[in-house]
Amino acid sequence: MDSSATAEQIGASEGGLAAMVSSLNAQMTIYGTTGENHWDFGYPSCMILRDIMCKIFEEQYEKSPKIEAIHAGLECGIFCGKRPRLDCVSFGPDIFDIHTPKERLSISSAKRTWDFLLNVLENLKIEK
Numbered sequence: 001m002d003s004s005a006t007a008e009q010i011g012a013s014e015g016g017l018a019a020m021v022s023s024l025n026a027q028m029t030i031y032g033t034t035g036e037n038h039w040d041f042g043y044p045s046c047m048i049l050r051d052i053m054c055k056i057f058e059e060q061y062e063k064s065p066k067i068e069a070i071h072a073g074l075e076c077g078i079f080c081g082k083r084p085r086l087d088c089v090s091f092g093p094d095i096f097d098i099h100t101p102k103e104r105l106s107i108s109s110a111k112r113t114w115d116f117l118l119n120v121l122e123n124l125k126i127e128k
């Protein structure tokens with residue numbers, strides 16, 4: 001499970017894009033970052049959903065989940081930038097060689113992810 005890409009990771013990506021665009025004598029505009037810091041979601045001290053999911057993960061797999069900020073969690077940072085009190089968690093199966101012709105997904109990890117999601121949904125209480 002991860003929270004989001006960090007501002008440092010996003011900055012590095014933007015820098016790489018700028019260098020590529022410059023080498024092509026092209027132009028680029030990045031929308032959504034000016035004056036906003038929605039990329040740096042970090043780890044708020046109180047995330048009820050994350051805590052519930054960690055507890056369920058530990059019960060289901062008898063180990064602690066790996067919690068980190070990675071590129072794949074970018075959307076959480078964007079959503080939380082717009083709604084700062086949003087409790088948001090990104091998780092998924094093991095994917096290898098992402099965004100390449102060799103990209104592949106572990107079927108067994110997709111099954112584990114599905115089982116975990118069902119367990120989380122069964123354990124959440126929706127209060128009106």
